[in-house]
Amino acid sequence: MKTFAMGGVHPNDNKISTHAAIEQFPLPKQVVVLMNQHLGAPATPIVNKGDKVKTGQLIGEAQAFMCANVHSPVSGTVAKIEPCKDPFGLAKPAIYIDVEGDEWMDDIDRTPDIKKECDLTPAEIVAKLKEKGIVGLGGATFPAHIKYSIPEGKKAEYLIINAVECEPYLTSDHRVMMEHAEEICIGISILRKALGVPNAYIGIENNKPEPIRVMQEMAKNFEGIIVEPLKMKYPQGAEKQLINAITGRRVPSGKLPIDVGCVVSNVGTTFAVYEAIQKNKPLIENILTVTGKMLTKEQQHNYQVRIGISYGEIVRHAIGELPPTTGKVISGGPMMGKAMSNLDGPTVKGASSVLIIDESEATRGEESNCIRCGKCMNACPMGLEPYLFSSLVNNGKYEEAGANNILDCIECGCCLYSCPANKPLTDEIRLGKNKLRMIMAAKKK
Amino acid sequence: MKLLKVSGSPHVHSDESTKKIMWRVNMALVPMLLVAIAFYGLNALLISAVSVGVCLLVQWLIEKFMLKTPTTICDGSAVVTGLLLAFNVPATAEMIWIVAIGALVAMGIGKMAFGGLGKNPFNPALVGRVFMLISFPVQMTTWPTVGKWFPMSLDTVSGATPLGIIKEGLTHEGATVQSVIAENGLPSLWEIFLGHMGGSLGEISALAILIGAIYLLCTKVISWHIPVSFIGSAFVFAGILWLVNPDQYIDPLTTILTGGIMLGACFMATDMVTSPMSKSAQLIFGCGCGLLTIIIRNWGSYPEGVSFAILLMNSVTPLLNRWCKPARFAK
Amino acid sequence: MSFSPILIAVLVLGVTGAVFAVVLYFVAQKFKVIEDPLIDEIAEVLPGANCGGCGKAGCRAMAEAFVKQGNMDGLSCPAGGPAVAQKVAALLGCAAEAAEPKVAVVRCGGSCDKATSKNSYDGLQDCAFANSLYAGESGCAFGCLGLGSCVKACQFDAIKVNPETGIAEVDEDKCVACGACVKACPRGVIELRNKGKQNRRVYVACNNKEKGSIAKKSCSVACIGCGKCMKTCPFGAIKVENNLAYIDYNVCKMCRKCVAECPSGSIHAVNFPQPVKKEASEPAAPVNQ
Structure with a gap:
């Protein structure tokens, strides 16, 4: 079984929330939509205080090159436009929206029907990704339309779908694959078309036998989708390591994946791509795991959450109070996630989890001299x-x-x-x- | 509600700690200690106890009164140094006080003078041993012969190690390795492997050393690179010499089983602090140790060269770390 | 006994020595660097701490710059102060530039009791790193983090983090205003200000540029940018920008009217005689009693 060339560690994977099916998170009273939810410059607000907005309406426009559109995740009235402290206490430009009902934009297809055919040209696909504010959901929140506009002189040979989920605890990708395999495969087909590559490889670690099986079954119905089970090792989900594991190629120092003919996309992103292209739904929701060793089985959740809901709200709804021995609340996985200091901060497009870690585990051990063990x-x-x-x-x-x-x-x-x-x-x-x-x-x- | 903690990622740890590593090394030294006690009785026990005791005391005193840092004697590293030092001396009664001086030098000069664990360039146990070897040459090269099991006193017969006997014997006119072995009735290879030879506490049984080494390999405290390249290069080099002139040079199997090669290769050269880190550097380090050992044994004035070989290679460790970088992922 | 071994040894070593002496002589001639002796003299006068406060790589580089320029315009050694400036001026044969003595001032009053900890930091003890990670323990993204990057940068042992307040404090006797701490602080909390007569200074001990209501949430003595001080100041020395008041030390006449006026007690007046000083150090108490 394949894996990457060197190094890596084997932390306990603690995938304890795999059983929890994805639930829709209820709408709060107010959401706060940050204007920089992505890598690059913040989007520019195009609504004013008092404006009525519908769910899915464009409220922040990408004006810089490295930027992505931001849409309203709810319907209601714009309460104010002023900086809001994010979960790390840093003030970011934001739009506050008071929720009134849930009225969606008319062009968004909210039926559960699966729409398979896509007759857009590659350029149209990229344009639509930009319009719908799609960013990479693997962690870096890289604007998708930039990733899929292959620069002149470069050629994509491989499309790699990152379904590795090598971070311990996280199960959002796991659940998406279990519940939306067909949509994911359609999303992959769309991306394949946008890039013009013959084959797409889905990398899944072998600690997820169920998703591997489901995806393999589904991939049979699609042309050019290959499921590649990988030997479990952290950090397999890192872009360069995943490319190495699947293709054997190595991205040179200071270069991008496209320099070795690879484009990597997170599996969650492919689902968002499907919804954006086939259903006209902008990126206003993501799948978020609420987990932690201290939580009971019933307290483990996988939610579909609108962006802009505060982490505190999610914690309250999912588990009530934080356990008294909580040490850290982490956005993301325990290896690369960020410890939050301000739970009143809102979620953003790239949010993948609320991970609650016990005090004893969260406290770093006392530092001592390096013994040069290597x-x-x-x-x-x-x-x-x-x-x-x-x-x-x-x-x-x-x-x-x-x-x-x-x-x-x-x-x-x-x-x-x-x-x-x-x-x-x-x-x-x-x-x-x-x-x-x-x-x-x-x-x- | 307690305050939430904040730090950079990662937020979980492997549970690996310096303390665990050091106590694993101590565990690995237990078989040797048992063999030593079985063969040398009370003396072996006393020497080990004194050595470990002095090492702990010196570390505690220096940390408390000179460095003024919280004490770290619980991390087990002083115990490792103490045991290894004890394993490097003969089990005679007078070594009990000599080893105390050795332990003082090992910890005081070999380790704490540089700032404690992790900062010492040379293996402290070997620093102590070489200090004793130079200061007390007679006592350090007089070994009690192995007799009955668990003797309570060892004032009976004393003599040199097989290596010493051969080295001494070869200086006589017309003597060959075979004739010296035959004259002195030296033990067979199998006996040497199981533990029936004169020598320092820890050198008696290659089997006990191997058991300890395998434990360390399994718990990933050491990797195979240094022991294998050390013993391998010694074997190959000694083998070449033996093929050239079997009368003057000891055969390679005896070479690696006698003296301190096994102990040195598995426990002294693999000391994390003083050995290089990358795999390629570790191979070079081991080969250097092996070659130097054979050179010192055959052409130096001492019958045994493991300590000097390792100390010499310790001194090039920083250079090896600099030259032998790990292979980069992204060129 | 034969003397030849001794003779050979003496000869060999003697000849080797002679050959090296000749080689060394020619090499020294070939690579001789002709340098103005004045550089050495000036370098001798400079403090030799290589603090970099002058903007040069070290004292030697500064001496070279002095000699190259021939006068002291625009060059000054903050660590040496006027005494060194006089000596350098004498050596260069020009007038010493009379620079107002300065001192580093930590513009943050958010001590542990005023800006309570809302989380506990457990990472690398470095301000620049913690700053890149998040807002800090108090939640104020502008104030002193108290992790001591300035302490590490100071060559003169003049700045320490007070364990009781969690804020860096400057020892004004030791501080030479080299500016190393100013560069080291990732949040620009530290500023070089005029030392003032009898070390008396009035300054806004806050760096928070957030709106008052938000700033207050993290720290009770945060400047809320209300502008009262600006209106009170008879000399126009105070201006408010980005919700933060700033006192221009060149204009300030130290009347301390602003200190009494500030509703949040963020303006500090230090080294003034008792009553005022007490009020300044305990700004929570009402000022006009």
């Missing part, structure tokens, strides 16, 4: 030397760290995960990367 180096999927970066960054030698390819780091967290001395290696490397980028930007000037 575990960080063996765990690094990029073949780097985290221990070296640690000492270079602590001594302010950012450029030397750069010469040792610190910028190759994908921040997967394998080094800190495996460090017996509890050194904050990933933190130090992130700091080093930021400082180095600042130095490089200053030099360019």
